[in-house]
Amino acid sequence: MVRYLIVIVFFFAPIATAAELTFSELQKISNPPLNHEGTFLQKKYLGTLDIELKSTGVFSYQRDEWLRWETLKPLQNELLVTSESIVNRQGNQEIMRLEKSANSATSALHDILFSVLTSDWEKLANYFEISGVIEAEGWSVALQPLENKMVLFVDRVEIRGGAFVREIILYESSGDRTTIQFDNLSK
Numbered sequence: 001m002v003r004y005l006i007v008i009v010f011f012f013a014p015i016a017t018a019a020e021l022t023f024s025e026l027q028k029i030s031n032p033p034l035n036h037e038g039t040f041l042q043k044k045y046l047g048t049l050d051i052e053l054k055s056t057g058v059f060s061y062q063r064d065e066w067l068r069w070e071t072l073k074p075l076q077n078e079l080l081v082t083s084e085s086i087v088n089r090q091g092n093q094e095i096m097r098l099e100k101s102a103n104s105a106t107s108a109l110h111d112i113l114f115s116v117l118t119s120d121w122e123k124l125a126n127y128f129e130i131s132g133v134i135e136a137e138g139w140s141v142a143l144q145p146l147e148n149k150m151v152l153f154v155d156r157v158e159i160r161g162g163a164f165v166r167e168i169i170l171y172e173s174s175g176d177r178t179t180i181q182f183d184n185l186s187k
Contacts, residue, residue, distance in 0.1 A: 021132030021141055023121040029139060030161060032119040034063050038164075038185035042071075047175035059182075067114065086110060119165065128157070138162035 037060035044053045055074060061067040067081040078089045088096040100110045108127065115123040124130075124143070132141030143157040158169040164185050170178040 021130065021134060021139060023125040023130055025134075026119075026130070026132070026139065026141065027121045029134065030119045030121075030163060030165075032063065032164065036061055036063075036164070036185065039183050041181045041183070043179045045177040045179075047177075061114075064114065081110065081114065116159075116165070116168070119161075138166070 037058065039058050040056065042055045042057075044055075045051075046053065055071050057069070057071040057073070059067070059069045065083060067079075069079040069081075071077040076090065080087045080089070084100050086096075086098040086100075087094060098110075100107050111123055112127055114120065127146060128143035129146055130141055130143055132139060138161050140158065140160045143159070145154060145156075155171045155173050157171070158167075159165055160167045164182070166182055168178075168180045172178070
């Protein structure tokens with residue numbers, strides 16, 4: 001379940017592939033709102049089966065307080081991240097709960113989720129090395145994990161955006177890949 005949550009966290013992170021943009025520069029050009037919501041299309045490619053699974057849903061957050069990620073199709077599922085915990089629900093049933101204070105891995109996962117979605121580039125600098133470029137229509141970055149423990153889950157994360165993150169691609173060590181595209185974004 002922790003691997004599933006790490007994958008979700010990286011879906012919210014920015015994507016890039018060149019070598020000019022720093023976390024500090026990215027902080028200057030992206031100005032995330034205190035409240036944010038929108039829709040998402042998530043595509044999960046499973047390399048061993050050579051298939052792609054699609055899901056859609058909505059998300060919303062209040063920076064530094066909570067993040068709600070609700071998958072609507074094909075199955076309803078809700079992930080709620082607060083300042084103290086990560087909770088996964090299906091319907092009215094709680095499937096999993098991780099307290100941020102439980103261990104360092106849960107704490108890091110929690111920090112990365114919030115940082116990716118709220119574009120807290122300074123905090124992401126604690127976990128990733130960045131390379132990226134500013135483009136005519138926005139920016140793109142690639143994030144490489146700094147710690148070997150993270151490489152067990154993710155090889156790299158690519159993020160594209162402008163004022164807001166528009167797409168995240170998570171490349172897993174297993175050969176699987178998850179792409180998340182955001183739309184209908186509002187403050």
